Amino acid sequence: MDFTLSDEDRQLRDTVREFVEEVANPVWQQIEKDDRLPQAVIDRAKELGLFGLTIPPEYGGLGLSVVQKALVHEMLGRGPWGLASYVSVHTGIGCTGINLFGSKEQKERYLPKMASGEWLGCFGLTEPGAGSDAGNLQTRAERDGDQWVINGHKIFITNAPYAHHVLVFARAPKGISAFLVDTDTKGFQIGQVFDTLGHKGSAISELVFEDCRIPASNLVGEEGKGFDIAKRSLSEGRTMLSARSVGAAQKAMELAIEHGESRHTFGKALLDHQALAFRLAQMSARTEASRMLVYRCAWMLDQGSQAIRESSTAKFFCGEGLWQTVDDAIQMLGGYGYISHEYMIERIWRDARVVRVYDGSSEVQQILIAQRLRKGDVETHW
Ligand SMILES: Cc1cc2nc3c(=O)[nH]c(=O)nc-3n(C[C@H](O)[C@H](O)[C@H](O)COP(=O)(O)OP(=O)(O)OC[C@H]3O[C@@H](n4cnc5c(N)ncnc54)[C@H](O)[C@@H]3O)c2cc1C
The missing domain is CATH 1.20.140.10 (Butyryl-CoA Dehydrogenase, subunit A, domain 3)
Incomplete structure (x- = not known):
């Protein structure tokens, strides 16, 4: 059994470790005080390509293997978890749905700007009455002509206050389905932003959908497969x-x-x-x-x-x-x-x-x- 890391893997790990130890950890107290990640930290993460960890190279991402992504996340774990969470929600649960199930049009619209860090993504599954039992979610999506109309309420959604869009899960006629909702859409708003014990710098909040209309083409994957x-x-x-x-x-x-x-x-x-x-x-x-x-x-x-x-x-x-x-x-x-x-x-x-x-x-x-x-x-x- 060979546990050797390639030179490329080692260099990736060491670069992220250096970023965490020399850029992020020295400002951990400031992050705690402001509950905000300093722009210089976000900019350096962008330069390193960390916002495109999971995105294929044809859309501007790094296209890393899972082992390589794990190396990056292990190093991020050494630093403030607000930073790790900001990056990992965007690149992980914020991206996977689009990467694996998105249409060509969705990938072309979202992935390049997510890879550069210009657009931040988030993932809206949990509701006030559905956490561990997420399959019990009550947010609804009704079809109206060439639009979906979403109504409901999500809670504890990481990155939402800073996000450009959310991958939201709602109950449609054929079952739970996934939709991309840009956060400037009429009928969408950020509700309460919570103060948390840790994870300073990566805000979590409620999402409120009131007759929020999105194009039919924003359904991700098949209806009912969300x-x-x-x-x-x-x-x-x-x-x-x-x-x-x-x-x-x-x-x-x-x-x-x-x-x-x-x-x-x-x-x-x-x-x-x-x-x-x-x-x-x-x-x-x-x-x-x-x-x-x-x-x-x-x-x-x-x-x-x-x-x-x-x-x-x-x-x-x-x-x-x-x-x-x-x-x-x-x-x-x-x-x-x-x-x-x-x-x-x-x-x-x-x-x-x-x-x-x-x-x-x-x-x-x-x-x-x-x-x-x-x-x-x-x-x-x-
Ligand atoms: C900092 C933070 C960030 C988050 N970010 C996101 C996000 O980005 N997107 C998102 O969708 N959600 C997010 N969440 C929500 C998170 O995933 C839920 O809080 C989690 O799934 C638990 O759900 P709950 O809080 O409703 O607890 P509950 O489901 O009410 O559970 C309460 C307790 O009961 C236990 N429990 C429940 N059912 C059982 C059972 N059958 N047997 C034994 N024990 C049980 C649970 O383990 C837990 O300890 C975030 C939460 C936090 C705190």
Whole structure:
């Protein structure tokens, strides 16, 4: 088995790592204070092509393999999650539907401007009464001549306040369907913008549709097939979120090592106390195991497998593992770990909490894993 990365992969990973460590991390406190990503950070991400990660080269994107995208997301995970979320919602769940199911006309209209970062995308699935149980969504789309008329309400939609358009899921006569709605369309408006525990800089908000009329040609894929588009979009997203969790866990561990070497108690460095050295070893073992799950899953996706159980396993294990590792790191920092806006570990803790909740919570992942196991998908053959 060969785990070697190509020179190109290594260069990609190192470039994004340098961007995160030298451009984004130095301004993390400013991002927290303003709840806004500095334009210089967004511009640098655009220069690096990060807004076109998932978009094919013919539409101006980087056209990366899934393994390469995972490398990028692992590095983004080392930085402020508002930035990671801004980029990954746009390039992931914001793009996949158009990439895989969009018409030629939709691809030509949206993808080049999304790849350059000129147009920001978002993904509107969750509703006040339909989160984990997204299939119960109540937003409606009725056909009226050569238009669709959308009515309903979405909630917690990342990037929406800054977005040019949303891929929205609504119940049409033939079932749940996906539609592209430009945010300047009459009848569409942004509702409440929420203040969140972490993820500063990437706003989440409500979307309100009141007799919002869009051209019939804005239906993405076939009418009634929208839920498949949503599931497909979320499935690759899970692997990317797992990669981001690995990056954050690695960063938390490095902060713990730095503090554990320099801080002394009872006449020796913290890490000279065996109990704390053991804790560090556990952080490392968990993070390494998580990383292996991510890259095996990414590799399987590159081979054309849907990796359904594997991506849920990665999301569940990496999300829970990150939470434990950040908590261990805070424990290593003692009181310093609990100080707001001064030590990065506290920000990582706030950012990391949500990974167990969104894109399919840890409970939902366990339900999916158990369902697959009961259908006979009990072992990964690769
Ligand atoms: C920062 C952030 C960004 C988001 N971005 C987006 C976005 O861009 N687009 C979008 O569409 N949505 C987005 N969401 C919504 C997110 O996907 C939902 O919050 C998530 O799916 C959970 O839904 P819910 O909040 O309604 O919780 P609920 O579904 O009400 O669940 C509440 C709790 O009950 C548990 N639970 C539910 N059912 C079961 C069960 N059968 N068995 C065991 N436990 C169960 C859940 O795991 C959870 O812990 C975002 C949310 C956040 C916080």
